Amino acid sequence: MTTEAGFDLDDGELSLLLEAIYLRFHYDFRNYARASLRRRLAQALLRLRCETLSHLQARLFREPEVFTLLLQVLTVQVSDLFRDPPFFRYLREQIVPELRTYPSLKVWVAGCAAGEEVFSLSILLREEGLLDRAMIYATDINPEALRKAEAGVYALERVPTFTENHRASGGRSSLSDYYTAAYGSAVLDRSLLKRVVFSDHSLATDNVFAEVQLVLCRNVLIYFDKVLQSRAIGLFKDALCRRGFLGLGSRESLAFSAHAAAFKRTFPNEQWYRRW
Amino acid sequence: MVIPSPGPLSRDAELSPRIGAIVVGVSAGAINALSVLLPALPRELAVAVIVVVHVSAGRRSLLCDLFRARCAMRVREPVDKEPVGAGTIWFAPPDYHLLVERERTFALSLEAPVHFSRPSIDVLFESAADAYGSELLAIVLTSASCDGSAGALSVRSHGGTVVVQEPDTAEAPLLPRLVIAQGSPHKVGTLLEICDFVRATVEGGAP
Ligand SMILES: C[S@@+](CC[C@H](N)C(=O)[O-])C[C@H]1O[C@@H](n2cnc3c(N)ncnc32)[C@H](O)[C@@H]1O
Numbered sequence: 258m259t260t261e262a263g264f265d266l267d268d269g270e271l272s273l274l275l276e277a278i279y280l281r282f283h284y285d286f287r288n289y290a291r292a293s294l295r296r297r298l299a300q301a302l303l304r305l306r307c308e309t310l311s312h313l314q315a316r317l318f319r320e321p322e323v324f325t326l327l328l329q330v331l332t333v334q335v336s337d338l339f340r341d342p343p344f345f346r347y348l349r350e351q352i353v354p355e356l357r358t359y360p361s362l363k364v365w366v367a368g369c370a371a372g373e374e375v376f377s378l379s380i381l382l383r384e385e386g387l388l389d390r391a392m393i394y395a396t397d398i399n400p401e402a403l404r405k406a407e408a409g410v411y412a413l414e415r416v417p418t419f420t421e422n423h424r425a426s427g428g429r430s431s432l433s434d435y436y437t438a439a440y441g442s443a444v445l446d447r448s449l450l451k452r453v454v455f456s457d458h459s460l461a462t463d464n465v466f467a468e469v470q471l472v473l474c475r476n477v478l479i480y481f482d483k484v485l486q487s488r489a490i491g492l493f494k495d496a497l498c499r500r501g502f503l504g505l506g507s508r509e510s511l512a513f514s515a516h517a518a519a520f521k522r523t524f525p526n527e528q529w530y531r532r533w
Numbered sequence: 534m535v536i537p538s539p540g541p542l543s544r545d546a547e548l549s550p551r552i553g554a555i556v557v558g559v560s561a562g563a564i565n566a567l568s569v570l571l572p573a574l575p576r577e578l579a580v581a582v583i584v585v586v587h588v589s590a591g592r593r594s595l596l597c598d599l600f601r602a603r604c605a606m607r608v609r610e611p612v613d614k615e616p617v618g619a620g621t622i623w624f625a626p627p628d629y630h631l632l633v634e635r636e637r638t639f640a641l642s643l644e645a646p647v648h649f650s651r652p653s654i655d656v657l658f659e660s661a662a663d664a665y666g667s668e669l670l671a672i673v674l675t676s677a678s679c680d681g682s683a684g685a686l687s688v689r690s691h692g693g694t695v696v697v698q699e700p701d702t703a704e705a706p707l708l709p710r711l712v713i714a715q716g717s718p719h720k721v722g723t724l725l726e727i728c729d730f731v732r733a734t735v736e737g738g739a740p
Pocket residue numbers: 332333334335336337340367368369370371373374396397398399402458459460461462474475476477480506643
């Protein structure tokens with residue numbers, strides 16, 4: 258029996274499916290945290306009307322559109338502008354003063370989803386007068402999400418939350434300066450993306466591509482098991498310059514990572530680390 | 534009231550499976566109900582008590598602050614990958630689903646709310662049922678949402694123990710009624726009876 262919960266999925270079939278996805282599509286979900294991955298796979302079975310993971314696997318090889326849909330289910334896209342306002346407040350008040358000391362600033366936003374975090378960062382850096390000397394690399398494995406990020410169009414009903422978050426993060430301007438409302442959508446100011454490069458990059462299979470002074474990777478590591486988490490944190494360790502900053506999601510921590518020693522929690526907050 | 538259970542079960546702690554973890558699901562009326570249950574648990578309780586309370590997505594949960602002062606056990610919110618430590622009451626952080634991995638570490642997720650709730654009782658119960666099997670004790674308390682009923686069923690089908698607050702004594706009887714109607718609970722009782730059950734069944738519960 259397959260429940261929506263997905264905890265009755267066959268473990269052998271699950272491993273085979275992940276192996277097949279890796280071989281056929283080069284997306285590596287083999288080291289994703291299993292409990293929530295099982296839930297998402299069970300949802301995929303329901304959405305795709307498959308009885309078993311083997312059935313899903315057979316369809317993956319024959320129907321190209323099945324993988325496109327599966328990828329949307331397997332990658333969780335939840336985000337918001339200035340999601341977790343205290344994080345951005347901390348960035349603005351404690352870290353920006355240090356970032357000012359760099360003549361040029363390179364930032365990596367890993368797992369940028371549909372761009373909410375990138376726009377938040379761009380707005381913050383513009384408010385702080387740093388955007389013009391910044392370069393932001395925004396990466397994700399979900400091409401649909403990257404496409405949305407580049408478009409910068411969000412449903413208008415999300416704007417009240419965005420506005421409230423922006424204010425709570427210590428925003429110095431009015432969020433309405435950065436978007437225009439049209440046909441039920443908020444279209445973000447294109448100039449916020451002038452210093453942004455989006456690209457398809459997987460923390461599971463790709464390597465470091467630049468030296469940066471700041472990495473934001475929030476609510477991505479929660480989807481990885483310890484092995485993959487360690488790989489990803491290893492990439493951040495190699496990408497960050499000495500004394501560069503790493504910001505994580507509000508419930509993430511390096512405390513259980515093999516690379517913990519390479520970073521210092523210089524702030525009382527568990528979310529912020531410095532390469533040491 | 535004791536409902537006959539479908540599987541083999543004894544109130545006698547010798548014959549019941551060893552309890553490895555307790556999960557608690559509660560919503561409307563949570564503070565009052567937890568104020569009876571949690572302070573009654575002794576510091577020596579040899580298991581983790583993992584609690585999902587439906588709270589609106591605020592900036593910070595006040596549950597820990599509220600209960601830390603009143604409980605003998607340690608009270609915390611877990612971070613991702615943290616081992617499920619015994620002797621601790623763990624509150625699901627607001628606006629994340631809380632899951633338990635088979636290696637008995639916590640995992641968080643931002644997937645869509647389940648029955649309008651994140652954290653969701655179903656998500657915690659189902660993952661814990663998978664991780665602990667027959668060693669899981671699930672406690673279902675007052676709630677006006679159906680989130681938790683699928684989870685309780687899953688606990689039962691993995692051989693775990695399900696205990697439900699007597700609906701007539703619950704501020705919101707909906708979830709307790711749903712779970713009883715599934716025919717799955719091992720025990721239905723008042724909050725004080727549930728406290729007694731836990732102390733009698735779980736290692737370290739009785740002096
Ligand atoms: C919950 S979103 C996080 C959005 C944003 N960082 C935030 O916290 O608001 C998780 C993102 O991680 C991406 N992701 C998942 N696996 C990844 C991988 N192996 N490499 C890079 N990104 C990945 C997903 O596609 C998704 O967009």
